[in-house]
Amino acid sequence: MGKGxxxxxxxxxxxxISYTYVAIWIFLSFTVIVYNKYILDRKMYNWPYxxxxxxxxxxxxxSLAFLLVRVFKVVEPISMSRDVYLSSxxxxxxxxxxxxxxxxxxxxxxSVSFIQMLKALMPVAVYSIGVLFKKESFKSETMANMxxxxxxxxxxxxxxxxxxxxxxxxxxxxxxxxxxRLVMIQILLTSKGISLNPITSLYYVAPCCLVFLSVxxxxxxxxxxxxAPTFNFDFVIFGTNSLCAFALNLAVFLLVGKTSAxxxxxxxxxxxxxxxxxxWSVIKDTVTSLNLFGYGLAxxxxxxxxxxxxxALNAKETQKKTAQSDEEQxxxxxxxxxxxxxxxxxxxx
Numbered sequence: 001m002g003k004g005x006x007x008x009x010x011x012x013x014x015x016x017i018s019y020t021y022v023a024i025w026i027f028l029s030f031t032v033i034v035y036n037k038y039i040l041d042r043k044m045y046n047w048p049y050x051x052x053x054x055x056x057x058x059x060x061x062x063s064l065a066f067l068l069v070r071v072f073k074v075v076e077p078i079s080m081s082r083d084v085y086l087s088s089x090x091x092x093x094x095x096x097x098x099x100x101x102x103x104x105x106x107x108x109x110x111s112v113s114f115i116q117m118l119k120a121l122m123p124v125a126v127y128s129i130g131v132l133f134k135k136e137s138f139k140s141e142t143m144a145n146m147x148x149x150x151x152x153x154x155x156x157x158x159x160x161x162x163x164x165x166x167x168x169x170x171x172x173x174x175x176x177x178x179x180x181r182l183v184m185i186q187i188l189l190t191s192k193g194i195s196l197n198p199i200t201s202l203y204y205v206a207p208c209c210l211v212f213l214s215v216x217x218x219x220x221x222x223x224x225x226x227x228a229p230t231f232n233f234d235f236v237i238f239g240t241n242s243l244c245a246f247a248l249n250l251a252v253f254l255l256v257g258k259t260s261a262x263x264x265x266x267x268x269x270x271x272x273x274x275x276x277x278x279x280w281s282v283i284k285d286t287v288t289s290l291n292l293f294g295y296g297l298a299x300x301x302x303x304x305x306x307x308x309x310x311x312a313l314n315a316k317e318t319q320k321k322t323a324q325s326d327e328e329q330x331x332x333x334x335x336x337x338x339x340x341x342x343x344x345x346x347x348x349x
Contacts, residue, residue, distance in 0.1 A: 106170040266306060
């Protein structure tokens with residue numbers, strides 16, 4: 001703080017950069033969600049092939065990641081054995097492929113606003129699966145918070161004007177698979193000391209996703225696509241859509257790397273409210289009062305969860321600094337005692 005309580009130029013610059021990263025991530029996430037909805041919805045572009053769309057994204061990301069890693073050498077590949085790849089990356093790729101497939105499929109049946117409301121269940125799924133795999137400790141206070149989020153989403157679902165059971169099943173399945181993927185990343189990669197940024201993660205995971213998606217694609221969508229009399233495929237639309245999906249991965253890296261995962265969670269809440277407003281005002285989706293009331297309850301639960309995580313993180317940092325300070329003081333005391341003993345020995349001599 002400078003004179004009169006004003007902030008220094010360095011602090012202001014840091015705040016502006018942080019908010020810029022947040023704005024970029026919100027814009028790209030917003031764009032990808034709305035773009036995917038536009039392509040998949042039968043009332044819009046009318047290309048209802050979610051597996052094919054996901055495979056196009058993965059093929060594009062695989063190609064671009066290969067160029068950035070192997071040709072242009074923007075980042076170095078991670079040293080990884082075949083056993084680690086098969087035991088860690090492959091399961092994560094399988095979970096990611098199913099998560100993307102189900103979440104893209106939900107856009108055919110549900111409104112953008114309602115999907116964002118259902119995504120509020122992500123902390124519930126991550127915490128529950130973390131407890132199941134013993135990566136999180138069970139706490140009654142946290143579980144009560146999870147119940148409040150679930151209750152809010154339940155009220156929002158009850159008030160949904162375009163409720164579709166199959167669409168809800170698909171989106172809830174996507175949430176479960178994505179939450180499992182996040183926990184597995186912590187278990188399989190972090191425990192082995194492997195850290196992947198979005199470019200290297202796409203370099204290793206995207207080809208894996210492509211292979212896994214090809215199995216349901218051959219069974220479910222390939223026969224329909226070949227039997228269709230016309231093939232409505234615009235290279236500009238699908239190319240820009242894939243580029244946005246790739247850019248979103250880079251934006252995630254910038255946001256988490258330059259700020260924190262908690263900042264991303266808070267920014268995600270802002271993005272969800274913007275998408276709900278956009279869905280209601282521009283796409284003309286019906287958003288009921290009960291929808292908003294239920295999501296408001298879930299929003300408060302998520303906000304409290306983020307606040308609790310921040311408080312726990314601050315407490316951990318304080319404890320770490322205190323331990324370091326105590327260690328430093330102990331070392332100084334030992335040095336002083338050693339100097340005192342040395343001086344006494346000199347006097348005796």
